[in-house]
Amino acid sequence: MLLDFVELTFNYAKWIFPNYSCDYINHIYNQPQLFTILAIKTYMKTTYREIIEILEASDKITKFLKLTKLPYNTTIQKFFVRMSDTKLKDLNKLILSMHTINCELVAMDGTGHTSDYADHYYAKIRGKCQKSYIKNHIAIGVDTKMILNYAEIEVQNTIHNLQ
Numbered sequence: 001m002l003l004d005f006v007e008l009t010f011n012y013a014k015w016i017f018p019n020y021s022c023d024y025i026n027h028i029y030n031q032p033q034l035f036t037i038l039a040i041k042t043y044m045k046t047t048y049r050e051i052i053e054i055l056e057a058s059d060k061i062t063k064f065l066k067l068t069k070l071p072y073n074t075t076i077q078k079f080f081v082r083m084s085d086t087k088l089k090d091l092n093k094l095i096l097s098m099h100t101i102n103c104e105l106v107a108m109d110g111t112g113h114t115s116d117y118a119d120h121y122y123a124k125i126r127g128k129c130q131k132s133y134i135k136n137h138i139a140i141g142v143d144t145k146m147i148l149n150y151a152e153i154e155v156q157n158t159i160h161n162l163q
Contacts, residue, residue, distance in 0.1 A: 002040075002043075002044075002061075003060060003061070003064070005039075005040070005043060006036060006040060006061055006064060006065070007064065009035070009036045009039045009040075010032055010033075010036040010064070010065060012091055012094060012095060013031070013032035013035040013036055013039075013091070014032045015094060016087055016090050016091045016094060017030075017031035017032050017035055017087060018031060019031060019032070021082070028069060028071075029067070029071050029075065031079070033065050033066070033067060034071070034075070034076060034079040035079070035083070036065060037051060037055065037065075037071070037076055038076055038079065038080055038083075040054070040055075040061070041076065047073075048073035048074070048076050048077050049073045051073070051076065052070055052071070052072070052073050052076075055067070055070050056070060085152055088150075089150060092147050092150060095146070096146070096148070099146075101141060101144055101146055101148065102143075103141035103142065103143055103144060103146075103148070104142075104143065105141070105142035105143065106139050106140065106141060106142065106148060107139070107140050107142050108137070108138065108139045108140075109137070109138055109140075110135060110136060110137040110138070111135070111136055112134065112135045112136075112155070134152055134153070134154055134155075135152070135153045135154075135155055136150070136151070136152050136153075137149075137150070137151045137152075137153075138150050138151075
């Protein structure tokens, strides 16, 4: 079942991601390979180090992905940081367009993300501006667990400087 997941993910990723993001880097790993490893990490609920350990033990996955050398765990993490959300949206649209999705129940959720360590209360009592943050909204088919819609909104300075 994991190999089927790897095969589907890798094939979809080849349609969406160009092989390399830049002509001036060494071409050891291509973007579809890195995305597939990231997807396996998420699917198996592992850390970056654990997914590399799993790949070390799995000849079938490394052969399928044509990996001659395994990436460091930081390579996967850096790929995740620089990966654009438009590529994920394009991938989701591709998957939804290729499959008929019939859902009776849809679950929706929203959450906010920030890189700022100060919490809302601390920023308010100190009179500091809170940095902008990203708010995500997602709709998922309960039966299929497919992402049906995804939206991202950047929210600017929610607390103004009080001094």
